[in-house]
Amino acid sequence: xxxxxxxxxxxxxxxxxxxxxxxxxxxxxxxxxxxxxxxxxxxxxxxxxxxxxxxxxxxxxxxxxxxxxxxxxxxxxxxxxxxxxxxxxxxxxxxxxxxxxxxxxxxxxxxxxxxxxxxxxxxxxxxxxxxxxxxxxxxxxxxxxxxxxxxxxxxxxxxxxxxxxxxxxxxxxxxxxxxxxxxxxxxxxxxxxxxxxxxxxxxxxxxxxxxxxxxxxxxxxxxxxxxxxxxxxxxxxxxxxxx
Ligand SMILES: [Zn+2]
Numbered sequence: 001x002x003x004x005x006x007x008x009x010x011x012x013x014x015x016x017x018x019x020x021x022x023x024x025x026x027x028x029x030x031x032x033x034x035x036x037x038x039x040x041x042x043x044x045x046x047x048x049x050x051x052x053x054x055x056x057x058x059x060x061x062x063x064x065x066x067x068x069x070x071x072x073x074x075x076x077x078x079x080x081x082x083x084x085x086x087x088x089x090x091x092x093x094x095x096x097x098x099x100x101x102x103x104x105x106x107x108x109x110x111x112x113x114x115x116x117x118x119x120x121x122x123x124x125x126x127x128x129x130x131x132x133x134x135x136x137x138x139x140x141x142x143x144x145x146x147x148x149x150x151x152x153x154x155x156x157x158x159x160x161x162x163x164x165x166x167x168x169x170x171x172x173x174x175x176x177x178x179x180x181x182x183x184x185x186x187x188x189x190x191x192x193x194x195x196x197x198x199x200x201x202x203x204x205x206x207x208x209x210x211x212x213x214x215x216x217x218x219x220x221x222x223x224x225x226x227x228x229x230x231x232x233x234x235x236x237x238x239x240x241x242x243x
Contacts, residue, residue, distance in 0.1 A: 051083025128155025196223030
């Protein structure tokens with residue numbers, strides 16, 4: 001009766017499902033072990049360059065690791081130092097598990113680093129001290145951690161318009177090509193006021209135009225040729241001189 005009502009459970013189907021099961025067992029048997037678990041190794045963290053790059057002392061010697069899927073602010077950007085300090089507080093001097101995923105164009109290992117079961121890559125995102133590096137990762141888990149930190153305005157997300165590190169590096173490359181052509185003999189104040197009419201305060205991250213009473217403040221050392229490049233570098237306009 002059952003085979004008449006549900007013909008799909010009949011004998012030909014049972015034979016077919018046994019065949020599928022046999023093929024699956026064979027497949028699992030012959031899959032390389034790398035498929036089941038990525039190779040991981042243990043090393044001690046002996047250096048933290050910034051929020052996304054650490055050095056681990058592995059069996060073969062020191063190995064520089066660029067953390068997969070994240071991009072932390074550069075050291076001169078707002079929250080750059082904080083990101084470095086936070087990464088250090090988690091991993092520096094400790095035993096870490098390294099999962100190697102590849103090598104970048106500077107010869108650094110790209111990988112996941114875990115300390116005591118915590119993923120450093122993920123902790124940086126969770127704390128709002130790194131961006132999900134979308135150009136090189138489409139990991140939905142990393143994307144979710146970034147959105148969560150953004151919503152909570154944690155870390156660098158306290159700033160309504162933080163500059164992504166990749167934009168900052170690009171801006172710096174463009175500005176750098178022009179900076180080398182400046183005559184080095186000019187006194188710094190002349191050079192700054194004539195060629196760099198804006199100056200950013202590296203402590204407050206505000207920028208001023210020439211003539212502002214804060215333009216010559218001791219920390220006002222980051223020169224900018226335009227308002228746009230100051231903003232792109234993560235500086236906000238001063239409320240007194242309104243540059
Ligand atoms: Zn000002």
